[in-house]
Amino acid sequence: MEYLKGLNPPQREAVEHTDGPVMIIAGAGSGKTRVLTYRIAHLIHAKGVDPFQILSLTFTNKAAAEMKHRIEQLIGLEARNTWMGTFHSIFAKILRVEADKLGYPSNFSIYDTDDSKSLIRTIVKEMRLDDKVYKANTVLARISGAKNRLISWEKYLNDPFIKADDETAMKPKMGEIYRNYQKRLFKSGAMDFDDLLFNTNVLFRDHLDVLNKYQQRFRYVMVDEFQDTNLSQYLITKKLAAVHQNICVVGDDAQSIYAFRGADIQNILNFEKDYPDLFVVKLEQNYRSTKNIVQAANSIIAKNKAQLKKDVWTQNQHGDLIELIKASSDNEEGRMVATTIFEEKNNKKLNNSDFAVLYRTNSQSRSIEEALRKMNITYKIVGGLSFYQRKEIKDLMAYMRFVVNKDDEEAFKRIINYPKRGIGDTTVEKMLVAAYEHDIPLWEVMNNASSFLPGRAANAVEEFTVMIKSFGIEVERKDAYEAASSIAKQSGLLRELYEDKTIEGLNRYENVQELLNAIKEYVDNPENEDKSLGSFLQEIALLTDNDRDKDTTDAVTLMTIHSSKGLEFKQVFVVGMEEDLFPSQMMMQSREDLEEERRLFYVATTRAMEKLYMTYALTRYRFGRLLNCEPSRFLEEVDPACIKVNKRASTALSGALRNESSEGRTGFVGLKKPSIRPATTAKVHTPSPDFKPSNTNNLTAGMKVEHPKFGFGKVNKIEVEGINRKASIVFDNFGEKTLLLSFAKLRIIEE
Numbered sequence: 109m110e111y112l113k114g115l116n117p118p119q120r121e122a123v124e125h126t127d128g129p130v131m132i133i134a135g136a137g138s139g140k141t142r143v144l145t146y147r148i149a150h151l152i153h154a155k156g157v158d159p160f161q162i163l164s165l166t167f168t169n170k171a172a173a174e175m176k177h178r179i180e181q182l183i184g185l186e187a188r189n190t191w192m193g194t195f196h197s198i199f200a201k202i203l204r205v206e207a208d209k210l211g212y213p214s215n216f217s218i219y220d221t222d223d224s225k226s227l228i229r230t231i232v233k234e235m236r237l238d239d240k241v242y243k244a245n246t247v248l249a250r251i252s253g254a255k256n257r258l259i260s261w262e263k264y265l266n267d268p269f270i271k272a273d274d275e276t277a278m279k280p281k282m283g284e285i286y287r288n289y290q291k292r293l294f295k296s297g298a299m300d301f302d303d304l305l306f307n308t309n310v311l312f313r314d315h316l317d318v319l320n321k322y323q324q325r326f327r328y329v330m331v332d333e334f335q336d337t338n339l340s341q342y343l344i345t346k347k348l349a350a351v352h353q354n355i356c357v358v359g360d361d362a363q364s365i366y367a368f369r370g371a372d373i374q375n376i377l378n379f380e381k382d383y384p385d386l387f388v389v390k391l392e393q394n395y396r397s398t399k400n401i402v403q404a405a406n407s408i409i410a411k412n413k414a415q416l417k418k419d420v421w422t423q424n425q426h427g428d429l430i431e432l433i434k435a436s437s438d439n440e441e442g443r444m445v446a447t448t449i450f451e452e453k454n455n456k457k458l459n460n461s462d463f464a465v466l467y468r469t470n471s472q473s474r475s476i477e478e479a480l481r482k483m484n485i486t487y488k489i490v491g492g493l494s495f496y497q498r499k500e501i502k503d504l505m506a507y508m509r510f511v512v513n514k515d516d517e518e519a520f521k522r523i524i525n526y527p528k529r530g531i532g533d534t535t536v537e538k539m540l541v542a543a544y545e546h547d548i549p550l551w552e553v554m555n556n557a558s559s560f561l562p563g564r565a566a567n568a569v570e571e572f573t574v575m576i577k578s579f580g581i582e583v584e585r586k587d588a589y590e591a592a593s594s595i596a597k598q599s600g601l602l603r604e605l606y607e608d609k610t611i612e613g614l615n616r617y618e619n620v621q622e623l624l625n626a627i628k629e630y631v632d633n634p635e636n637e638d639k640s641l642g643s644f645l646q647e648i649a650l651l652t653d654n655d656r657d658k659d660t661t662d663a664v665t666l667m668t669i670h671s672s673k674g675l676e677f678k679q680v681f682v683v684g685m686e687e688d689l690f691p692s693q694m695m696m697q698s699r700e701d702l703e704e705e706r707r708l709f710y711v712a713t714t715r716a717m718e719k720l721y722m723t724y725a726l727t728r729y730r731f732g733r734l735l736n737c738e739p740s741r742f743l744e745e746v747d748p749a750c751i752k753v754n755k756r757a758s759t760a761l762s763g764a765l766r767n768e769s770s771e772g773r774t775g776f777v778g779l780k781k782p783s784i785r786p787a788t789t790a791k792v793h794t795p796s797p798d799f800k801p802s803n804t805n806n807l808t809a810g811m812k813v814e815h816p817k818f819g820f821g822k823v824n825k826i827e828v829e830g831i832n833r834k835a836s837i838v839f840d841n842f843g844e845k846t847l848l849l850s851f852a853k854l855r856i857i858e859e
């Protein structure tokens with residue numbers, strides 16, 4: 109076992125202790141991820157474990173890819189067959205296979221945050237609530253928080269404490285929004301990101317045979333960055349490992365930075381209780397950073413009260429002191445960072461990729477970007493508005509999504525009138541209302557457009573529907589690339605972009621071409637067995653921001669500290685070390701919040717291998733205003749022996765032109781017109797348990813009926829219009845409604 113030589117004694121112990129529960133909680137850069145990598149190699153190579161039986165959960169897909177690559181280097185190609193990926197990607201795969209058990213189609217859509225927020229806005233509007241109170245962001249965060257703690261909408265609505273909470277927050281309708289949101293997702297055959305975990309829990313809870321299948325399959329389960337798992341994730345791993353108990357988790361409580369997304373350090377403490385025969389490994393030697401950086405990081409985290417005791421040390425060189433750089437403005441900060449990178453590169457023969465610039469919030473990247481561009485230093489932004497979040501890309505993806513899943517309402521809204529085909533907001537609204545009132549899929553409404561819409565609108569919708577159907581046939585017969593190219597052309601989207609001869613238009617056109625290139629690459633890759641468009645879409649839906657960059661060029665990395673977890677760079681700049689920015693203004697309310705910010709600072713510091721810079725500006729544009737800033741309190745918490753003030757004189761004048769980029773056109777068909785949905789606030793009816801739609805051929809005035817949403821009512825009159833039979837029904841709680849009898853689901857209650 110030649111490779112075991114690359115480990116120190118406790119690391120080696122952790123690798124060789126393959127059976128039973130193992131936990132490694134250790135400081136940054138101590139080789140936790142390395143241990144996981146070697147452990148997988150060891151299981152396959154020395155213990156003869158089938159790679160298909162090993163499941164490893166990482167924080168980003170990129171981390172998974174890197175791990176796979178390292179294992180390949182250790183033991184060869186066999187490594188490819190292990191199950192490795194983020195929680196979301198692995199369990200989405202499993203949910204595809206098992207979807208029918210939950211009543212979902214196997215080609216369910218995955219809604220990204222934009223889709224989710226758009227759906228919430230629609231629902232808030234439909235419920236006639238104030239969208240300034242029920243902001244999409246806030247509502248989504250609340251729903252997400254509930255899901256991550258496995259609180260279903262039913263539980264949410266019935267919990268008196270949650271209710272009291274929402275009432276205190278003056279948002280009493282939160283539970284109902286949650287309910288409507290879930291129902292709408294289900295009807296659209298869609299899951300949001302949190303559903304992928306929530307539904308996996310439901311699947312394993314309600315279908316023990318399925319759980320058992322995966323318990324047998326995954327003999328070994330491993331989790332990296334364990335400190336940032338939430339309850340939902342924790343329970344999934346616990347259930348999966350319940351039979352074999354071969355579970356190994358690694359993490360660092362000092363790097364727990366996702367509490368705002370429901371991550372819970374408590375999981376580390378619970379782990380010890382859940383597995384009494386737990387084998388605990390301590391790793392204390394840091395291999396990543398210089399003595400000076402390790403000492404600084406230790407001094408920072410020591411200020412936190414809540415932490416497990418660790419002594420991190422290193423045999424590495426002492427290295428340079430941390431350089432503290434003061435700038436007069438944010439623009440000057442950018443210039444100083446760029447100049448320093450330029451000089452260091454030349455002096456030390458470094459590559460661009462040896463540098464990272466880390467910031468607290470995405471918007472800080474602008475001034476850094478401008479400065480790097482001026483000095484011709486190549487950079488890439490990880491996270492932020494990435495390729496797949498661009499409007500033109502989302503538009504084409506929405507076409508593809510809708511063709512694959514015709515219930516996908518958010519995709520529908522994006523494309524129904526883009527490029528323009530004369531289908532206005534009112535028509536869209538009418539179709540949504542028809543689907544809602546008759547309780548039928550939108551697709552059915554589209555296929556019967558003439559029953560629901562006036563002539564011209566109906567024609568336009570019919571044309572669109574025919575087009576989508578023809579795409580459907582192509583998707584079935586062709587591979588993802590051929591189908592996607594055809595959709596891009598036939599839909600008129602490529603032409604629309606092509607005709608826009610502005611620089612932005614050209615850019616957008618090229619981006620769409622780039623997406624088609626990516627699909628081609630996907631199809632040509634022998635590792636992807638399923639070459640269908642559906643399979644490609646799933647892959648894309650699950651890319652985390654961190655995975656979305658191409659790693660081919662030599663570039664300086666710009667990213668938020670949150671995204672930098674687990675990574676390392678020779679030289680690191682932590683910029684914007686100012687009060688209210690870092691620690692963030694929003695995180696100074698409580699000791700817990702401040703401690704989370706400090707852990708974030710610890711994460712930032714420990715990314716550096718050789719040299720660390722911290723910068724702050726005296727003035728900064730924020731929220732469109734020039735603000736005076738004060739140096740961050742965190743700077744004072746760094747052991748003064750580790751830091752020196754940079755004497756670099758600022759040369760350039762500040763005040764470059766500010767060029768805020770404007771947002772692109774939006775393709776979303778907003779429901780701007782006043783809603784024609786039920787104006788009543790009556791509660792949607794719950795159908796009787798024996799509800800079954802009756803044959804309505806003989807329905808006449810005076811009969812009593814039950815409708816799945818509007819409840820009980822009495823038929824007022826029946827009208828015949830062309831081929832359509834319509835019934836006007838007066839519902840007890842919803843007033844009079846006119847429904848098309850060939851679509852409405854009505855149960856006739858005998859008189």
Ligand SMILES: Nc1ncnc2c1ncn2[C@@H]1O[C@H](COP(=O)(O)OP(=O)(O)OP(=O)(O)O)[C@@H](O)[C@H]1O
Pocket residue numbers: 114115116119134135136137138139140141142143360363394395396673674675676714
């Ligand atoms: N025994 C070892 N010998 C040589 N290099 C090592 C050893 N252990 C770890 N390293 C190196 O130290 C660096 C940090 O290791 P790794 O990324 O696994 O740490 P980590 O504990 O996962 O850090 P983080 O907490 O930031 O995720 C890597 O470059 C790794 O290859």
Ligand SMILES: [Mg+2]
Pocket residue numbers: 140141142674
């Ligand atoms: Mg790691």
